[in-house]
Every structure is written in structure tokens, then in C-alpha cells.
Amino acid sequence: MISLSVNGKNISVNDSPDTPLLWVLRDTLGMTGTKFGCGVALCGACTVHLDGAPVRSCSTPVSAAAGRKITTIEAMAASPVGKAVQAAWIKHDVPQCGYCQSGQIMGAAALLAKTRKPSDTDIDAAMSGILCRCGTYNQIRAAIKDAAQSMRTGS
Amino acid sequence: MSAIYNASRRGFLKTSALAGGGLLIGFTLPGASRLAQAVSVFSPNAYLRIGSDNQITVICGLSEMGQGVHTAIPMLVAEELDADWSKIKVEQAEADPAFNNPIFGMQATGGSTSVRGHWEPMRKAGAAARAMLVAAAAERWNADPADCRTEKGMVVHKSGKKLSYGQLAAAAAKQPVPAQVQLKSPKAFRILGRAARRLDTPAKVNGSAKFGLDVRLPGMLTAVMARPPVPGGKLVSVDDSKAKAIAGVKQVLQIPGGVAVLAEGYWAAKQGRDALQIKWDDGANAALLSDAVSKMLAEGAAKGGALGRNEGDVGAPVAKRLEAVYEAPFLAHACMEPMNATVWVKPDEIEVWAGTQSQGPSQGILGEVAGVAPGKVKVHTMYLGGGFGRRFAPDFTVDATLLSKISGKPVQLVYTREDDMKAYFYRPASVARFAGGLDANGKAVSFSASICSPSLMEASGFMKLPADGVDEMAVEGIRDCPYDFPNLRVEYARREPGVQIWFWRSVGHSQNLFFIESFVDEMAAAAGKDPCEFRLGLLGKQPRFRGVLELAAKKAGWGKPLPAGVHRGIAVAHSFGSYVAEVAEVSVGRDGKVRVHRVVGSVDCGLTVNPEIVKRQIESAIVYGLSAALYGKITFKDGRVEQSNFHDYPVLRIDEMPKVEVHIVASTEPPGGIGEPGLPPVAPAVANAIFAATGKRVRKLPIKAEELKQA
Known part of the structure; x- marks a missing residue:
């Protein structure tokens, strides 16, 4: 056990x-x-x-x-960071096929929990190991920045 | 894949009141009625369901694989229904001939056909429902239907009285289905042409969206298979004693596709599979080698073959003649979700849960495998973790059916990533040999192409090589090239290296547009002309090609200065009913490493259903095409596929992602496809930018950094 x-x-x-x-x-x-x-x-x-x-x-x-x-x-919706990331993902309609998105969201939430205002380089470093074949990378980047912004402003 | 169908055969079949007091509209889709009658035990209908709670559900027979069809189809219905978009839900239909794709004549999703095929029938379904709701309201009010209008899910009388669709649903179900309906003029569209949110997003951000691999059934076993490592190889012997000793392993079964280990859960099945000791007879392909395939195709292209098009005389003397040979490799689809299917063969019916693009044909194929009638094959289409053509193939559903039939259990067959990569169904490798002629003023006067590849039509199992011997997919994008060459010749030489090939996003266009758009760029360079101007000069009779080319060039700032080291390339293509031009901005490092900074695309896909999804699909296809151009190749050595996982079959990552801009040409033409047309121009746009940067022509994909190194 x-x-x-x-x-x-x-x-x-x-x-x-x-x-x-x-x-x-x-x-x-x-x-x-x-x-x-x-x-x-x-x-x-x-x-x-x-x-x-x-x-x-x-x-x-x-x-x-x-x-x-x-x-x-x-359990992502149960944490403030996870909630902000999911809301940003919805706002940017990020997923296409959606299969990689659990991993993308987990990667993004871990990044934002540590780095409240990630730069493009921070995003590249945290997210480049998570592949997307539908090519949603630009939307992922925008959603991460948006989630960071909403966490800072509390909106 | 003929796009012709007879609109007059469209008809609405029946309505019936739902138990819960709702309106249910069934309608046949064009081409479906013949098959629907043959399998009459199923209710042969696609459905729009309006509940008394005002919930409107559109039941979609098409597979959602990221392309947005579960949003686009409901938009078509909702527009003509005058529904409140916020009340619309979508449900995946089970396989049924009523959902046949009008363009294919079978229920299947592919070829960028979904909106093209369902544009009219889905709108007519919405319009018919709307007319019946209006008739029900008019009856209730004892009013003239002409005095009633609809808006956002309500019927409104001129006096100001209102009833919601939910309130009217039961009464509407008793109304006769109108024989004819009036569709809106595009000017009156309220939902179509706007960026409605995707209906599948919420489930895809919280882990609740169910893909094929997420199916869990009581008593289900997971199967992982060992397959012959060489195409056409056969099993000689298997020692499964070590596999059977692994905790959780239940059965080891031999089927024509290989040896399967069935276990409780994936991990035990995978360990069991890995513990099998198998002797294979590699057969005739034991020595299959990529270099030999390249040589075979190059020789075929040099020799020439069946004549696909011949105008004027390409042998006539020209002032300047140039020749080039291009090559593209086999490619895997590498969907993020590895192939899988869950099947339960019961005594007199079977149930299938799969992310499939071909649920219609699956009913027939799997029924045959299991020994039941097609109507006894229930196919539950799950979300597809990427399709790209791969999930049109029946290998995973057939093997899962056999395994369930033999084991008597519900079986989920799972391909490991390595199994998926090595399972064939590759985009065909191809070689094209071009000759071009310029007159003394640098005007292109002749063009000839000789293309050699295996035949995808023959490999498909549902098409045949036409009588003229020219595989349509092997030459598409070249035979129908838009350029005004007075002398033009296209030949196709078929060669079969023995590898199972398949449809890959944008099919023949995926390699052929790289070939021709690169070669046309070579002709422009030989003529000493700007590549965009040169193309425009050859497109006098092609306004839609010119439209996208001019828009992409304008938005990209074609001809304007760029940062040091960054260069542009351009390409244009028509595929699946849509026109796309792309401008790539590229730099090449001293080490030959190619960096794509930005891609500016333009698309003319006729009337747009959802402009945001249109833009995202073009961007998606750009990324898919870039991965292939920069990295993609499946190669063979000693008959074995050399690639296995994402370390040796790399795909684009977020840190390599270019900025992408997509601009839509306003159009009132009928809708074109959108899942694929963004792909073909990206490889040549990048290759042409590399030429602008280095003076070196990329004539073989993927692009090799070592060949672009600066001395």
C-alpha cells in the first residue's frame, strides 16, 4: 500500500x-x-x-x-492561481483539440505561483517542454500574461 | 472527393414531440437518404432539440478535433433559428447514416468539408424549426404568422406579445414541417460572421473533456500490442511466459496485426508487451532504406509517367530554361493523443468509443470484423486529441474490435507514443522534377512537372487510381496551378516503396505547394523579378489568388525594410475551396539554424462562419506545417522506422513560435474549407525567405541547418 x-x-x-x-x-x-x-x-x-x-x-x-x-x-479551480489561469484560458479560447491543455494549464499555474509577472523568457523556460500540435502557443502566452495581470489587480 | 451534390434531394423527414414536451426536428442531409433507408432500424436523423426549459441542443455528427466544428455547426443552426446563442449546447451524435457528410456520402470528418457540406442543410434545419415555432405562436394567438417575427429565442407578435421557444416547443412539434424555407441573406446574419466563443472550451480547461483514452468501462482490459517492426512483416513465434508472469496481465492474444497483451490498466499491459519475446519474419521489406526510396522516386520523376495536363508545347525553345528537383519525406501525424480505441463486442451488437474521423465507414468495417450488421455497431465519437487525417484510418478500431471479440471483454487498445510513431499511415514521400522556361523579357512561358510518389488513392482503400493513371492527390496543387503558363505539362509516375501511406493535413498540397511555390520563386529569381510581382503577373485570370497575395504582402509590409538579418519569403495556395497567402520573416544563423520570427497570412474562405476560428485554424496549420518544414521526417533503415518519440521527431515548441497575424478577405462567395488551407504556403514561404537570406535553395524537406551554414 x-x-x-x-x-x-x-x-x-x-x-x-x-x-x-x-x-x-x-x-x-x-x-x-x-x-x-x-x-x-x-x-x-x-x-x-x-x-x-x-x-x-x-x-x-x-x-x-x-x-x-x-x-x-x-483541482485547479480550487486554487486562486489555478482559477485565474483557467479563466484566462477561457477568455482567450485557448484550446483547440484540447488534449495538451491540462498539461499547459498545470505548467502555467506552477509558473505563476512562483513568478507573478513572468517575462517572455520565463514563459519560454517554463512552457517549452509542453507540446501542442494544434499550435495554440501564442494564445497560451497571451493567457498566461492575462492571468498574471488579473492576479495582480485581483480582477 | 467530389464536392458535387444535388441540393434538391434535401428534405425534412419528421418531427415528433419529446416526452419532456419539446420540439425535435429531424432532417436528412443530402446524399444520406439512400443509406439511411438501408439501415432503417436506426432513427435516420440528425437532431435539433428544443426543450421546454429553453435549452437548445444541436447534435453534431462531425468529429471535434480542434478545428471548431462543434461551434461552427451550432452557429449555422442558431443563425436561422434566431436562437439566443447563450442558450445553445452541442452534443456529439452517435454514428448514424443520417449524419452523412454530404460531400463524402458517408459520416466522416476530413478534407476541410464540414462547413462546406453542412452550410445549407444545417441552416435549413434551423429555418424550418423557426417557421414551426412561428406557426405555433400564431396559432396560439390566433394571429397571422406574417405578423410574427423572431429574435433571440422568442417569437414576437406585432402587438408586442412574446413567447419563448421553450414555451412553444410542444406546440411547434405538432406543426407540419415546411416544404420550403427561406434562408436569410448574409446581410441579416446576427451570429454567423462573428466570433462566437467555442462551446468546447470550458470542458477543455478543467480536465473533464473526454477523449478516447479517457473511456473507462466496468471490466475493461487495456491492450498494448507488439507489431511487426518492418512493414509487411509476419510473426514467426512468440514466447509470452514472461509477459504472463507480470501482475495484472490477463491474456496474450495473436491477431493479424500483431501480438496483444491485455491487462488491468496500461502499465501492466505495456510491461507485458515489452516482456514478449517475439521472432518476426521481416519479409520483402527487410532491406527498406530511405535512400533507396529517394532514389526510386527520383528515377520515377526523371522517367515521367501518366499525363495529367498538357497545354501548348513545353518543348518549344525559350530564352532561359531552368530545372530543379524537389523532395519531401514521409511524415507522421504525431497527434498529441496516441491512437486508441475502446470496443465492447457483445453477442449481437458492438459498442465503440473512439476519437475517430470516420465513424460512418467504421460501422461497416467493424461490423464485418465482429460479424454483426452495420446497424448493430454503435460508435460513440469522443473528443479527438488531434486528428490531422490520422484518425480517418481504421487500424486502431479494427484491432480493438478483434481483441474484444476474442477476449470477450471490453478492451481499450492503446498505442504507446512509439507504437503511434511507427504505425505507418504516413504522408507519402514524393519527388517533383520541374522545368521552367522564360522568354527574353523574363516572362514565364513554360512549366513542366513530373511528380513521383506512391498512390494515396489506392492506399486509402476507398478510392481507385483513375483511368488516366494520375493520382489526384499526388498532383493536387500542381496540376491545378493557377499561373498563366501558355505551355504547361504535368505528369505522374507511381512508385510503391511498400509503406502504408495516408492522408495528412492538407494531403497532396502539403508537399506539392512547397514544390511549386519554391520553383516559381526560382523562376522569379531567374527572371530577376520580385517574387510577389512575378506571381501577380501570372495571376491575371485569378482574382482570388491575387486578392490574398496582395493583402498578405500589404499587411506584411512587403518590400519595406526589415531588421538586419531578417528576410521575407512569400507563397500562395488554393486548397479545399479556400485561398491563402503567407509571408514568412526568417533569419538564418551562422550555424544554419533557421528562426521564423513572424508569419503574416491572408485567407479568402468565402463567407466566414466564425472569423476567430478561421484565424486560429490558419495559425494552427502554420504551426503544423512549420514543424514539418523544420523537423519532420520519417525514415527507414533495415526496414525499420528510425523515429520513435518527440526527441527524434521534434515538433515546434513555444520558444520557437513565430508571431502570427491572419487577415481575412471579405467575401460573399460560398464558404471554403478552413482546417487545412493554411498549411501549404508556410513551407515555401519559409524556404523562399531562406533563399532571400542566404542565396541557397531548400529543395528537400525538412530544412537542414548544416546545408545553410555560413562558411
């Missing part, structure tokens, strides 16, 4: 310790908002937060997440 804290809830799972966190979330816990894209931390679709830091859940063994706070897309 591995004890996990997922979106504020304590959960025990029976998966083997080397099972990637992604598959514990998706298959064991049925939380399918976190996406599978590449399996080897090359695309960022599976990004979740571990103690607030963005990690690629496809390449994080569940044992490494034990005892740490796991936050997924399903």
Missing part, C-alpha cells in the same frame, strides 16, 4: 511502487484529466504538481509521490 495525498484527499493504492504516477491517477483512481502523450517526459501532457512544482507524472514512480502533495487539473 502506498499512501498518497491527491488534491487534498488521502488515498491508499495497491499499485507496484514503480508504476508511474500518471497511470495510478488515470487507471487506479480514474482521474483522466491528466493526459498520456509520450510516456518519457518529452511532451508535458501529463504534468501535475508535486508539492507545487510541475513534474511529468508519466516518468514519476508513484513511490516518489508518496507523502507529498499531488495536485492535478481536476
Whole structure:
């Protein structure tokens, strides 16, 4: 048994310790908002937060997440940063196919939690590991800046 | 893919009151009635549902893969219905012949056909519902329908009395369906032509949108497969003892496509698959090598083949003659969501949950696989995590059906990223050999092209090479080139290297426009003319081409100074009923690294349904095309695909993303397609900018930095 804290809830799972966190979330816990894209931390679709830091859940063994706070897309609306990011994503109608957007939003929320006014370079550094085949990058950049602005002004 | 259909066959079939007291309008789509009757056990209708709670639901038979069709189709209905857009919801339809795409004659999403095919039928459905609501209100008020108008979900009498559509729904359902409806003039559009918000956005920002991979069924097993590493390879033997020893692995099954490990969850299935010890017979393609494919195609292009077009005499003497050979590689689609399908074969019916572009044909194909009638194949279309043509293919649904049938369980077949990358269905590789002739004044007087590639029409399984021997997709964009060349010849030589090929965003245009728009640029340079002016000079009979070219050039500041080291290239293309020009601003580092700073695009797609989605689709296609131009190639060595994941099949990242501007040409022409037409011009615009920057011609994709290095 591995004890996990997922979106504020304590959960025990029976998966083997080397099972990637992604598959514990998706298959064991049925939380399918976190996406599978590449399996080897090359695309960022599976990004979740571990103690607030963005990690690629496809390449994080569940044992490494034990005892740490796991936050997924399903809980983004519960945090002020996550809420601001989602609102900006809606305002800019960012998603197209939408498959990468859980990872994009998790990446953006982690960036904004640390960097309240990210520069283009900050955005590049935080987001360049999260791929989008629909080409929504310009809208992602605009939405991140907008979310940062709304968090500063409280609007 | 013929775009011709007979509008007079369109008809409305029936209405019926919903149990909850609502109006439900069914209507056939053109071309659908024949098939609909053949499968009469299904209610053969597409639906517009108006609830007594004023909720209006449009049920969409087309697949949402990012292109915005789940917003565009409801907009068409809502416009003629005079609905309140804020009350509109969209639902994905199950597969049913009533939802046949009028352009294809089958239910499928692709070829940038959705708006083109449904522009009229969907508006007529909305207009018919509106007429029935008006008739119901007039009856209630004992008034003349001519004294009633509609606005934002209400019928309003001239006296000022009002009833909402919800209040009228039950009564409207009893009204006869009008034989004819009057559609609005575009000048009266209130929803169409405006940037309505996408209806699928909210679900796509909180993780609740359900893609194929998100399907979870009780008792479902996850399958991961081992497939022959060489196209056409066969299984010799398999030792599955190690796979079966892995906790969670339930079954190991052999099917024609390979060996599948079925387990509780992906991780056990993947580990089980990786533990299989398999001997493959690589077969005839064991030595398949990309260099040999290139050579085969180059020889084919040199030799020539079936005549696709021949005007004047391309052999006539010219003042200046130039020749060039261009090449484009096989490409994977690399959708963000790897291929997958979930299938449950039950005793007398099957259920399929898949992100598919071809739910209609799937009913027939999977019914055959499972041994049930097409009408017994329920296809639930999930959101597609990218389509780009790949999800038109039946490989993943067929194999999932076989696995469910044999195992007796609901099965979710998942391709790993590596499986997805190596699963073929590639954009065909192609070689084009051009010759161009200029007269003494630098005017282009002759043009000939010889194109060699495998036949996509034959590979599709639902088309055949035409009698003239010219594969339409292998030559599209070149055979129909808009330039006024008095002497013009286009040939097609078919060669089959043995790789399964498939439709890839913008299909033949994806490589052919790179070829021809680069070569026309070469002709301009040889003539000593500005590439934009040179093109305009050859487009005298093509106002829509000129329109987009002039607009893109103007908005990009063509001819005006740029920052040091930045150069422009331009290209124009017509595909899928729309015209697009793009200007790329590019710099090339001393190390040969290409940086695309900005792309300015212009599009003439006729009447626009949603200008914001139009712009985003052009931008999306630019990014997809740039990824291919800068990085994309699938290559073979010893019969094996050399690429496997995003490290060796890179795609554009946010830090490489150019600024993109898209400008729309105001037009009253019928709508053109929008998912694909933005793609073809980007590779040649970038390549032409590279020529402007370095004097070097890129004639083979992807662009190679080492060839652009400055000594």
C-alpha cells in the first residue's frame, strides 16, 4: 500500500511502487484529466504538481509521490492561481483539440505561483517542454500574461 | 472527393414531440437518404432539440478535433433559428447514416468539408424549426404568422406579445414541417460572421473533456500490442511466459496485426508487451532504406509517367530554361493523443468509443470484423486529441474490435507514443522534377512537372487510381496551378516503396505547394523579378489568388525594410475551396539554424462562419506545417522506422513560435474549407525567405541547418 495525498484527499493504492504516477491517477483512481502523450517526459501532457512544482507524472514512480502533495487539473479551480489561469484560458479560447491543455494549464499555474509577472523568457523556460500540435502557443502566452495581470489587480 | 451534390434531394423527414414536451426536428442531409433507408432500424436523423426549459441542443455528427466544428455547426443552426446563442449546447451524435457528410456520402470528418457540406442543410434545419415555432405562436394567438417575427429565442407578435421557444416547443412539434424555407441573406446574419466563443472550451480547461483514452468501462482490459517492426512483416513465434508472469496481465492474444497483451490498466499491459519475446519474419521489406526510396522516386520523376495536363508545347525553345528537383519525406501525424480505441463486442451488437474521423465507414468495417450488421455497431465519437487525417484510418478500431471479440471483454487498445510513431499511415514521400522556361523579357512561358510518389488513392482503400493513371492527390496543387503558363505539362509516375501511406493535413498540397511555390520563386529569381510581382503577373485570370497575395504582402509590409538579418519569403495556395497567402520573416544563423520570427497570412474562405476560428485554424496549420518544414521526417533503415518519440521527431515548441497575424478577405462567395488551407504556403514561404537570406535553395524537406551554414 502506498499512501498518497491527491488534491487534498488521502488515498491508499495497491499499485507496484514503480508504476508511474500518471497511470495510478488515470487507471487506479480514474482521474483522466491528466493526459498520456509520450510516456518519457518529452511532451508535458501529463504534468501535475508535486508539492507545487510541475513534474511529468508519466516518468514519476508513484513511490516518489508518496507523502507529498499531488495536485492535478481536476483541482485547479480550487486554487486562486489555478482559477485565474483557467479563466484566462477561457477568455482567450485557448484550446483547440484540447488534449495538451491540462498539461499547459498545470505548467502555467506552477509558473505563476512562483513568478507573478513572468517575462517572455520565463514563459519560454517554463512552457517549452509542453507540446501542442494544434499550435495554440501564442494564445497560451497571451493567457498566461492575462492571468498574471488579473492576479495582480485581483480582477 | 467530389464536392458535387444535388441540393434538391434535401428534405425534412419528421418531427415528433419529446416526452419532456419539446420540439425535435429531424432532417436528412443530402446524399444520406439512400443509406439511411438501408439501415432503417436506426432513427435516420440528425437532431435539433428544443426543450421546454429553453435549452437548445444541436447534435453534431462531425468529429471535434480542434478545428471548431462543434461551434461552427451550432452557429449555422442558431443563425436561422434566431436562437439566443447563450442558450445553445452541442452534443456529439452517435454514428448514424443520417449524419452523412454530404460531400463524402458517408459520416466522416476530413478534407476541410464540414462547413462546406453542412452550410445549407444545417441552416435549413434551423429555418424550418423557426417557421414551426412561428406557426405555433400564431396559432396560439390566433394571429397571422406574417405578423410574427423572431429574435433571440422568442417569437414576437406585432402587438408586442412574446413567447419563448421553450414555451412553444410542444406546440411547434405538432406543426407540419415546411416544404420550403427561406434562408436569410448574409446581410441579416446576427451570429454567423462573428466570433462566437467555442462551446468546447470550458470542458477543455478543467480536465473533464473526454477523449478516447479517457473511456473507462466496468471490466475493461487495456491492450498494448507488439507489431511487426518492418512493414509487411509476419510473426514467426512468440514466447509470452514472461509477459504472463507480470501482475495484472490477463491474456496474450495473436491477431493479424500483431501480438496483444491485455491487462488491468496500461502499465501492466505495456510491461507485458515489452516482456514478449517475439521472432518476426521481416519479409520483402527487410532491406527498406530511405535512400533507396529517394532514389526510386527520383528515377520515377526523371522517367515521367501518366499525363495529367498538357497545354501548348513545353518543348518549344525559350530564352532561359531552368530545372530543379524537389523532395519531401514521409511524415507522421504525431497527434498529441496516441491512437486508441475502446470496443465492447457483445453477442449481437458492438459498442465503440473512439476519437475517430470516420465513424460512418467504421460501422461497416467493424461490423464485418465482429460479424454483426452495420446497424448493430454503435460508435460513440469522443473528443479527438488531434486528428490531422490520422484518425480517418481504421487500424486502431479494427484491432480493438478483434481483441474484444476474442477476449470477450471490453478492451481499450492503446498505442504507446512509439507504437503511434511507427504505425505507418504516413504522408507519402514524393519527388517533383520541374522545368521552367522564360522568354527574353523574363516572362514565364513554360512549366513542366513530373511528380513521383506512391498512390494515396489506392492506399486509402476507398478510392481507385483513375483511368488516366494520375493520382489526384499526388498532383493536387500542381496540376491545378493557377499561373498563366501558355505551355504547361504535368505528369505522374507511381512508385510503391511498400509503406502504408495516408492522408495528412492538407494531403497532396502539403508537399506539392512547397514544390511549386519554391520553383516559381526560382523562376522569379531567374527572371530577376520580385517574387510577389512575378506571381501577380501570372495571376491575371485569378482574382482570388491575387486578392490574398496582395493583402498578405500589404499587411506584411512587403518590400519595406526589415531588421538586419531578417528576410521575407512569400507563397500562395488554393486548397479545399479556400485561398491563402503567407509571408514568412526568417533569419538564418551562422550555424544554419533557421528562426521564423513572424508569419503574416491572408485567407479568402468565402463567407466566414466564425472569423476567430478561421484565424486560429490558419495559425494552427502554420504551426503544423512549420514543424514539418523544420523537423519532420520519417525514415527507414533495415526496414525499420528510425523515429520513435518527440526527441527524434521534434515538433515546434513555444520558444520557437513565430508571431502570427491572419487577415481575412471579405467575401460573399460560398464558404471554403478552413482546417487545412493554411498549411501549404508556410513551407515555401519559409524556404523562399531562406533563399532571400542566404542565396541557397531548400529543395528537400525538412530544412537542414548544416546545408545553410555560413562558411
